[in-house]
Amino acid sequence: MTNPTPPVAIEIRDLTKDFPLTLRGVKLRAVDNLTLSIPEGQVFGLLGPNGSGKSTTIKIILGLLDPTVGECKVFGVPSGRVDSRLNVGYLPEAPYFYRYLSGTELVRFYGRICGVPRKRLDDRVKEVIDWVGLSGAAHRRVGTYSKGMLQRIGLAQALVHDPRLIILDEPTAGVDPVGSAEISELILKLKAQGKTVLITSHLLAQIEDVCDRVAILDKGKLILEGDMNDLVGQRGRQALIVDPLTTAQLAELRVWLAERGHTLDAVEQPRARLDQLFLSQVSRAVKGENK
Amino acid sequence: MKSNFLVIRCLRIALVIAVLVVTGWAIRPFEDPAWQVVRAQQPAMKLDSLQGALGQGVTVGLLGGFRAIVADFFWIKTNSVWSDNDLPTTQKLIKLVTVIDPRPLYFWQNGARMIAYDMPNWRIVAGGGYEVVSKEEQRHIDEEQSTVAINYLTEGFGYHPNSALLHIEIANVYLNRLKDMDAAAKAYFKAAQQPDAPYYVARIYGELLRRQGRNAEAYAWLKQLYPTLPRIIEGATTQPSAQELEMGMAPVVLERIRELEKELKIPASLSFKP
């Protein structure tokens, strides 16, 4: 018996997307023969510089654009069909919502569009607003929200119908490190619930922290795809972090390693990541204020 | 492949045009009965004369279906210029308003009144007043303005061929400004022939015949008129309203008939029997 193939959330095959630039047929190829498979239950990062075709790919997955060539299926349904979006939640880049609605009204509106039954709607709206941590501002007009709050209410509207696949397009663009870390935390919670998450982000550190698997696009082409640990972990090498050693102790260590067939390649002072330092300082300051 | 986008776009445009043409063609029989009615009352738009007077912006407004409101604004402007006794501008605006929208009768009616009744007064005052301008000159001014007003009202028949109101206005100008009872009587007679003529028009026509000494004609006219007036008829299933009775003034007409019978010495046996 072979292991059963894991179920697939998104399947893209030989996908090409051209945009006409002029009536005479000059076109821009945004996605070039892309084949990609995103298994269910994973956090998948789609990376690439600006103009690499990430957003176009996402729009095709959502049925907002038709592929020029190739096919795209979401849970087995062609993405051009309305029912392919039944189990998809989407947070666009730098979302802008109806400013005149309150947070609750906005999430309610999207919940109704998605067909959440009326009986369950109020509870579900409250639940997702609590979940994204916006209960305190739920009755404020969306027009008064900060960028971070907009991202969170955007996440709430994407989750209101309890989708199996959540697509997040640059969810941390323009959000401060605290907000960004909170969004990372929410993504990990979604993963824990067994959801599939497709995320694009410029913050590679964030992608590295939350993603199981990544694909890198450049000029519309897939140039690298794989498991996060496989891609960034350096196999066959190890780093030891110890208290400071004297020069003599270090020399002794080199000899000890050489006797056993190993070499000491680098001696460096380990550095904390700046975002972690920032978060620890900011959270300390907030705690101090609260006291 | 290269020209695919262009071909697809052309096909799409052709499809849209085809759908619209088929809709327009299929809907025409359904539309026509209503359109015949609307078309009959749709006066032609004289764009040449308008464009010079209004400028292109307002002309586009007229074409866009806003002729009523554009005419109304010019009518308000006419009234404001009128209150300044500015004769050339008022006269020009009065004509412009009915060129823009000749449908409302009150433009014709009130415009003619300004021309025939107010403007002679302005001209005489401008000439030094009633004491300075000779009676002959005053008469001449009256005649000139009355002619302008009558010509203007006659133009209105082009758009309102069956309007009693326009005939009445012409009759009033003959009677009140030109003191021409014969012409006034003829105009009242025409007014009385129109379907929307008020009751008083026929009475006045009879009265004018009488004042001209044409008693026999007046008598015949009123005898013919009386049975058409609203009055209480015993045994009839429907009776006219109090207001209709008041407006019809049948008893007054009967009184005139009796007066004329006396004047014409009609024997009692031949007298009118209502």
Next chain:
Amino acid sequence: MSTTNQAGVPFSLSRLLIVAGNTFLEAVRQKLFNFLLLLAIGLVASAQFFQEFNFGSSELKFISDFGFGAMVFFGSTLTIAATAQLFFSEIENRTALTILAKPIWRTEFIFGKFVGVFAVVGVFCALTTLLLVGLLYHRENAIMALHPDAFEHGRIIHYGDLIVMGVLQWLKFGVLAAITLFIASFSNTNLYTVVMSFFMLVICHLQYLAHDAYAQVASLPLRMLVRVLSYIFPNFQLFNLTDQIGIGAGLDSGLALRVAGYAAIYIAVFGGLAVYSFRSREI
């Protein structure tokens, strides 16, 4: 391989009405709607001051004409501006992305937008018509007392006809909204949509010239062209069922119904074309 069995998503009137409700709410919270509504109401109400001119009984006819003129002018402006604005605000602010990424048909979205705008224009027409009716009633009572001879056949104003004309104008604005939505569905900017829609408004008011003229054109190809042109555009003059609104001979209700049917057909056709064009629009 996942082949989750998905039920199809049928067309839903309720989703359409949710989009419509949101469009309506957005419109009435916008300054433009309130501004035009106040301006139109102010203009209609200013007809009260026409008594200064001593028009006599013709004042009523003038008020009626002027009121409807104001309604047609501001109503057309509101219809075009609101339709274009409410459509492009979704595209430019990318809220359309969020909505259309949900399980919703583009048909529901487009007709939802239409119904929302149609409701907004309906409120506008209802308010201006009712104000006009109230104003005319008030002035007619006053003038009846002053000049009873002008009312020998009873009241001059047919109030029922005024309301029918208000409804017909509303339907005309409905056709205009559908045309604007169709133009918006393929155009790239709000400004282009507004300008093109005003052109269409003018052309649809002049369509009857082609309608009348084609029989008189001598050359056959030209005659065919004029004929095709007369078929392409709806005839907006048809909605002026009477030259003196609410006054004179009463409206023929059969004809009014016919015109209403004409409007309904064109709303459906232009709405359908808007959906056709919008379905292939890349958001």
